Amino acid sequence: MCITRAKDATIAWDLFLDSINQLNLAKLVPVLKFINNEWGTATRMHKYFNSNPKCPMCDLEENMEHVFSCNSTTAKKTRHEALKLIKRVLSKTIKTSHSGGAL
Numbered sequence: 001m002c003i004t005r006a007k008d009a010t011i012a013w014d015l016f017l018d019s020i021n022q023l024n025l026a027k028l029v030p031v032l033k034f035i036n037n038e039w040g041t042a043t044r045m046h047k048y049f050n051s052n053p054k055c056p057m058c059d060l061e062e063n064m065e066h067v068f069s070c071n072s073t074t075a076k077k078t079r080h081e082a083l084k085l086i087k088r089v090l091s092k093t094i095k096t097s098h099s100g101g102a103l
Contacts, residue, residue: 015093039064 003011015066023031033039046053053060057072068079 037064039066039067 020028020031030039038044041064042051042055043053044063045051053061053068055070055072056073057074058070060066060070062070070076
């Protein structure tokens with residue numbers, strides 16, 4: 001997976017850096033693994049530990065793409081809740097930055 005120049009120009013790198021700097025090590029490691037395509041998916045765990053490569057929610061092969069597209073009810077609900085939380089946090093961040101407060 002590669003970021004194009006056009007996509008790179010749309011990323012708020014300063015906000016990303018500020019966010020990364022606020023994470024403790026326990027929260028930073030999963031973020032860095034995700035960014036580097038090293039997340040512990042079932043397929044990756046199968047490669048290293050010969051474990052079941054199937055998604056525990058739908059029994060299809062679980063890779064990075066599948067994590068974000070699994071059609072199980074639980075996965076859909078989890079993604080929906082995560083997106084609501086992200087929107088809420090971003091909304092607060094935008095309001096704070098527009099009001100002159102610190103991030």
